[in-house]
Amino acid sequence: MTSGNHSKLTFWGGTGLVTGANFLLEIENTNAKPLRILVDCGFVQGGSDSHELNAKNFSYDPRSIDILFITHAHLDHVGKIPKLVKDGFKGVIYSTSMTRELAQVILEDAAKLLMREAGNNPKNVIYNEEDILSAMRLWKDMPYHTKTEIGSGVSVYLKDAGHILGSTMYEFSRNGRNIVFTGDLGNSPDLLLPDTEKITDANYLVMESVYGDRNHESKEDRRAKFIRIVKENIARKGVLVIPAFSLERTQIVLYELDEMIERKDIPAVPVYLDSPMAIRVTEIYRRAMPEGFNEGVKKDFASGDDIFKFPDLRFTLTTDESKAILHAPNPKIIIAGSGMSNGGRVIHHEKNYLPDPNNTLLMMGYEAVGTLGRELMDGAKNVNIMGENVEVRARVENIQGYSGHKDSDHLIAFVEDTHETVEKVFCVMGEPKSSLFLVQRLRDYVGVNAMMPKLGDSFDLNF
Numbered sequence: 251m252t253s254g255n256h257s258k259l260t261f262w263g264g265t266g267l268v269t270g271a272n273f274l275l276e277i278e279n280t281n282a283k284p285l286r287i288l289v290d291c292g293f294v295q296g297g298s299d300s301h302e303l304n305a306k307n308f309s310y311d312p313r314s315i316d317i318l319f320i321t322h323a324h325l326d327h328v329g330k331i332p333k334l335v336k337d338g339f340k341g342v343i344y345s346t347s348m349t350r351e352l353a354q355v356i357l358e359d360a361a362k363l364l365m366r367e368a369g370n371n372p373k374n375v376i377y378n379e380e381d382i383l384s385a386m387r388l389w390k391d392m393p394y395h396t397k398t399e400i401g402s403g404v405s406v407y408l409k410d411a412g413h414i415l416g417s418t419m420y421e422f423s424r425n426g427r428n429i430v431f432t433g434d435l436g437n438s439p440d441l442l443l444p445d446t447e448k449i450t451d452a453n454y455l456v457m458e459s460v461y462g463d464r465n466h467e468s469k470e471d472r473r474a475k476f477i478r479i480v481k482e483n484i485a486r487k488g489v490l491v492i493p494a495f496s497l498e499r500t501q502i503v504l505y506e507l508d509e510m511i512e513r514k515d516i517p518a519v520p521v522y523l524d525s526p527m528a529i530r531v532t533e534i535y536r537r538a539m540p541e542g543f544n545e546g547v548k549k550d551f552a553s554g555d556d557i558f559k560f561p562d563l564r565f566t567l568t569t570d571e572s573k574a575i576l577h578a579p580n581p582k583i584i585i586a587g588s589g590m591s592n593g594g595r596v597i598h599h600e601k602n603y604l605p606d607p608n609n610t611l612l613m614m615g616y617e618a619v620g621t622l623g624r625e626l627m628d629g630a631k632n633v634n635i636m637g638e639n640v641e642v643r644a645r646v647e648n649i650q651g652y653s654g655h656k657d658s659d660h661l662i663a664f665v666e667d668t669h670e671t672v673e674k675v676f677c678v679m680g681e682p683k684s685s686l687f688l689v690q691r692l693r694d695y696v697g698v699n700a701m702m703p704k705l706g707d708s709f710d711l712n713f
């Protein structure tokens with residue numbers, strides 16, 4: 251007897267919201283209980299209610315889930331895994347090996363933050379390091395480009411998403427029908443990573459839409475703009491503060507600065523990587539080399555060039571080293587987390603340097619609503635940092651071209667590759683205006699059935 255062709259897809263997170271990815275696929279079986287799989291289990295980030303949302307119990311029984319698939323190691327895709335395990339999940343967690351390694355660093359960092367948010371009271375914390383270790387024990391590696399049977403006649407195949415090191419799309423297949431979860435989709439061609447692989451035979455597509463409503467500046471423009479900002483800042487003997495996401499963006503920024511210095515596009519200038527987590531992640535990137543990287547990086551690696559190292563680059567691991575940066579002579583560049591300025595060392599630098607018009611704050615990524623980064627990007631002239639009113643007189647610049655996400659045109663092109671087979675596109679992981687704009691463009695230009703699901707919405711799929 252063949253398996254039934256019915257499945258139910260429920261959106262338990264990441265709808266009308268960039269963060270909090272959590273999708274439940276229940277695959278029916280004629281003779282057995284359904285196979286229940288989750289794709290991603292991430293934190294909501296940014297909003298004032300995010301801690302509350304992350305602490306909330308799951309809307310399903312974690313004990314009933316058979317397998318959890320993780321697309322990549324960003325916190326909004328992995329943050330809630332230890333809670334899932336703490337609440338009873340006993341299945342298997344799958345991802346690429348690079349995602350597993352990076353996720354452990356990201357989760358350990360998150361646990362520290364959670365402890366602070368809980369007022370250092372272990373009773374109030376969402377999860378602790380023990381729960382992370384329990385999760386890591388359930389975690390298994392799955393390689394790219396290998397078909398794996400997962401039961402109920404379902405197989406899974408991993409394709410590179412080109413978003414961060416180890417990022418993958420999951421293509422689930424049964425009886426010739428395919429459903430693809432994209433996770434986040436890379437801004438290919440990327441400086442470090444291989445291009446996002448094509449999807450050509452999806453019947454259902456659950457895709458990200460963070461930049462669904464806008465395009466990035468071109469790769470040439472972003473580089474020229476970065477060079478201009480660095481040069482102007484050096485000329486003014488100012489401090490250039492770059493809030494950077496520890497995972498991927500920091501490595502991209504280091505790679506680009508290394509290239510600029512090598513090509514003499516900019517004069518040598520001291521660069522401080524002031525983030526213990528970014529330093530740890532950079533070490534993982536270095537260890538993973540050359541696997542998982544694009545051909546250009548592989549070539550650099552083969553020729554002995556360490557792309558994450560240049561003469562004036564300093565890693566400031568300890569708090570004392572971090573504090574000492576203040577006394578180092580200008581001009582200088584400081585790269586520090588968090589990327590959205592909602593914590594981490596960067597807020598100390600922002601407090602110190604924002605009042606001086608000779609300094610520059612350069613934002614290079616998505617800034618969630620409700621974060622200090624978003625306020626600054628939106629042009630705030632006064633901000634509150636650690637309880638103090640800080641006047642913003644520094645230049646505030648913004649380059650979105652280094653985003654790790656596809657822009658609107660490239661999201662459209664991605665769907666076009668599979669327009670002949672696709673029956674429904676679910677646009678998720680975007681603010682409503684981005685997701686809805688992409689939905690409209692997909693309907694108008696690609697002629698596909700696209701929609702933005704709401705939190706808790708369920709759909710019957712022919713799968």
Ligand SMILES: [Zn+2]
Nearest residue numbers: 322324413434
């Ligand atoms: Zn991501």
